[in-house]
Amino acid sequence: xxxxxxxxxxxxxxxxxxxxxxxxxxxxxxxxxxxxxxxxxxxxxxxxxxxxxxxxxxxxxxxxxxxxxxxxxxxxxxxxxxxxxxxxxxxxxxxxxxxxxxxxxxxxxxxxxxxxxxxxxxxxxxxxxxxxxxxxxxxxxxxxxxxxxxxxxxxxxxxxxxxxxxxxxxxxxxxxxxxxxxxxxxxxxxxxxxxxxxxxxxxxxxxxxxxxxxxxxxxxxxxxxxxxxxxxxxxxxxxxxxxxxxxxxxxxxxxxxxxxxxxxx
Amino acid sequence: xxxxxxxxxxxxxxxxxxxxxxxxxxxxxxxxxxxxxxxxxxxxxxxxxxxxxxxxxxxxxxxxxxxxxxxxxxxxxxxxxxxxxxxxxxxxxxxxxxxxxxxxxxxxxxxxxxxxxxxxxxxxxxxxxxxxxxxxxxxxxxxxxxxxxxxxxxxxxxxxxxxxxxxxxxxxxxxxxxxxxxxxxxxxxxxxxxxxxxxxxxxxxxxxxxxxxxxxxxxxxxxxxxxxxxxxxxxxxxxxxxxxxxxxxxxxxxxxxxxxxxxxxxxxxxxxxxxxxxxxxxxxxxxxxxxxxxxxxxxxxxxxxxxxxxxxxxxxxxxxxxxxxxxxxxxxxxxxxxxxxxxxxxx
Numbered sequence: 321x322x323x324x325x326x327x328x329x330x331x332x333x334x335x336x337x338x339x340x341x342x343x344x345x346x347x348x349x350x351x352x353x354x355x356x357x358x359x360x361x362x363x364x365x366x367x368x369x370x371x372x373x374x375x376x377x378x379x380x381x382x383x384x385x386x387x388x389x390x391x392x393x394x395x396x397x398x399x400x401x402x403x404x405x406x407x408x409x410x411x412x413x414x415x416x417x418x419x420x421x422x423x424x425x426x427x428x429x430x431x432x433x434x435x436x437x438x439x440x441x442x443x444x445x446x447x448x449x450x451x452x453x454x455x456x457x458x459x460x461x462x463x464x465x466x467x468x469x470x471x472x473x474x475x476x477x478x479x480x481x482x483x484x485x486x487x488x489x490x491x492x493x494x495x496x497x498x499x500x501x502x503x504x505x506x507x508x509x510x511x512x513x514x515x516x517x518x519x520x521x522x523x524x525x526x527x528x529x530x531x532x533x534x535x536x537x538x539x540x541x542x543x544x545x546x547x548x549x550x551x552x553x554x555x556x557x558x559x560x561x562x563x564x565x566x567x568x569x570x571x572x573x574x575x576x577x578x579x580x581x582x583x584x585x
Numbered sequence: 586x587x588x589x590x591x592x593x594x595x596x597x598x599x600x601x602x603x604x605x606x607x608x609x610x611x612x613x614x615x616x617x618x619x620x621x622x623x624x625x626x627x628x629x630x631x632x633x634x635x636x637x638x639x640x641x642x643x644x645x646x647x648x649x650x651x652x653x654x655x656x657x658x659x660x661x662x663x664x665x666x667x668x669x670x671x672x673x674x675x676x677x678x679x680x681x682x683x684x685x686x687x688x689x690x691x692x693x694x695x696x697x698x699x700x701x702x703x704x705x706x707x708x709x710x711x712x713x714x715x716x717x718x719x720x721x722x723x724x725x726x727x728x729x730x731x732x733x734x735x736x737x738x739x740x741x742x743x744x745x746x747x748x749x750x751x752x753x754x755x756x757x758x759x760x761x762x763x764x765x766x767x768x769x770x771x772x773x774x775x776x777x778x779x780x781x782x783x784x785x786x787x788x789x790x791x792x793x794x795x796x797x798x799x800x801x802x803x804x805x806x807x808x809x810x811x812x813x814x815x816x817x818x819x820x821x822x823x824x825x826x827x828x829x830x831x832x833x834x835x836x837x838x839x840x841x842x843x844x845x846x847x848x849x850x851x852x853x854x855x856x857x858x859x860x861x862x863x864x865x866x867x868x869x870x871x872x873x874x875x876x877x878x879x880x881x882x883x884x885x886x887x888x889x890x891x892x893x894x895x896x897x898x899x900x901x902x903x904x905x906x907x908x909x910x911x912x913x914x915x916x917x918x919x920x921x922x923x924x925x926x927x928x929x930x931x932x
């Protein structure tokens with residue numbers, strides 16, 4: 321500060337000082353954002369040319385063999401033009417990309433890149449074309465929303481595939497809706513906003529960022545609170561519960577009946 | 586089958602059997618009454634030591650029941666149900682275990698007591714004859730005759746016939762009234778809330794949907810305009826009118842010529858009520874365009890008028906013809922052109 325005051329006071333015009341301060345704030349702020357990887361607003365405009373260039377290098381060596389040199393898509397592999405930064409964050413950040421083998425569905429696996437590398441690739445893919453979903457503001461990822469409303473939205477929009485408490489479920493021909501327990505808020509948001517693989521996406525006009533935050537809050541609530549009705553048997557519903565009671569409940573009753581009718585020795 | 590192999594014989598049971606030699610299992614005798622099993626003496630009858638042990642075991646089970654009762658009482662106080670719903674779990678678990686112990690202790694103790702210590706000699710008790718004795722039957726006939734004589738039931742024809750008439754007619758008002766119980770179904774199975782010009786709104790908020798807001802690959806769960814504000818019969822109407830809206834690439838849609846106008850720029854709307862037994866069909870796969878019913882795995886192809894590609898459903902999901910109004914909001918062109926949901930008698 322003392323340096324700035326000296327500059328301000330003596331040799332430069334006041335306008336220059338304002339410029340220097342503004343530049344300093346921009347740099348330190350930007351550096352802070354990169355260092356902590358917290359993105360405060362729509363990042364589409366905030367990627368630097370350096371980031372995009374670095375991202376392109378990573379893209380060419382890791383993604384282009386399937387998605388094409390310009391992300392234009394090859395064969396049945398989707399094109400990445402216009403999918404946006406959030407799609408990259410979800411796909412690479414959850415370990416689904418880079419894909420290992422073709423099959424009905426790409427599964428979660430250990431993440432292959434650092435957060436920094438993922439952000440660089442996101443920057444490059446974001447630069448390919450407009451239209452994709454951007455990384456949400458951090459406030460929408462906090463589990464402080466309306467849990468009741470989130471629960472209602474979840475049951476209307478998500479529960480049919482992901483189960484009423486997010487335990488996941490089967491789809492057609494080997495595909496499945498993964499369990500949502502332990503999935504980070506950013507990835508839940510990313511899945512809703514970008515519709516990865518066979519999941520449809522939920523537009524911001526239909527499920528607003530606040531609605532999405534409510535759903536995230538609902539998932540966090542059921543993660544943190546155990547089932548009030550007793551042991552949930554993995555929350556898989558009537559099939560698991562029926563199997564349990566047919567084996568153990570009915571088995572117990574049969575055992576008691578046999579004992580009742582047996583003669584004492 | 587060679588005729589000469591068939592032998593005929595009159596069996597001990599008096600019935601004639603026909604059998605092929607080498608195949609039939611011939612019973613030579615009727616099943617004879619095996620009588621009672623030989624009595625087996627229990628250890629508790631033979632040795633006083635075992636009897637004493639059994640006595641102690643029964644007493645122990647009863648004491649266990651007492652412990653269970655006290656435990657249940659303690660658990661009810663120690664794990665109160667508060668505002669926090671999760672407290673129900675501990676309360677029910679420990680209270681239930683205590684009561685289980687309390688009841689099972691009594692039950693198992695009583696059975697163990699009966700099986701080990703109470704007399705166990707076998708007894709056969711013949712059934713009573715169903716038919717009454719001749720005396721009783723004669724007395725009953727006397728009573729009926731006397732009653733007929735005293736009341737004049739056979740003699741007074743006028744009374745008898747009017748009584749028959751009265752008895753025959755008295756259920757009539759009840760039958761007519763029962764016939765009118767409950768609402769008349771009428772044509773409610775054939776129509777939903779959707780009408781020409783009804784806006785498509787988001788479930789559950791009722792906010793109208795602009796066609797320009799629906800991006801390719803997105804899914805909207807839709808209710809008709811006005812349903813969100815309903816109080817009476819809301820669920821009945823929702824159960825018929827619920828719609829799934831998705832937007833596909835127009836190139837992916839394979840539409841019939843006469844139904845081309847039912848979609849709007851790749852946006853299609855289908856009834857969410859399965860044509861099999863009426864479950865909500867909403868498991869939508871965006872790449873395959875499959876719509877899966879979670880109940881019996883009926884699968885519909887959204888890109889081809891929701892035709893059935895798998896499962897027990899017999900008919901495609903009814904499509905809601907849609908368009909946009911002057912302000913760009915999605916509206917229905919009409920009601921569904923066929924009844925939604927499972928097949929019923931007259932359709």
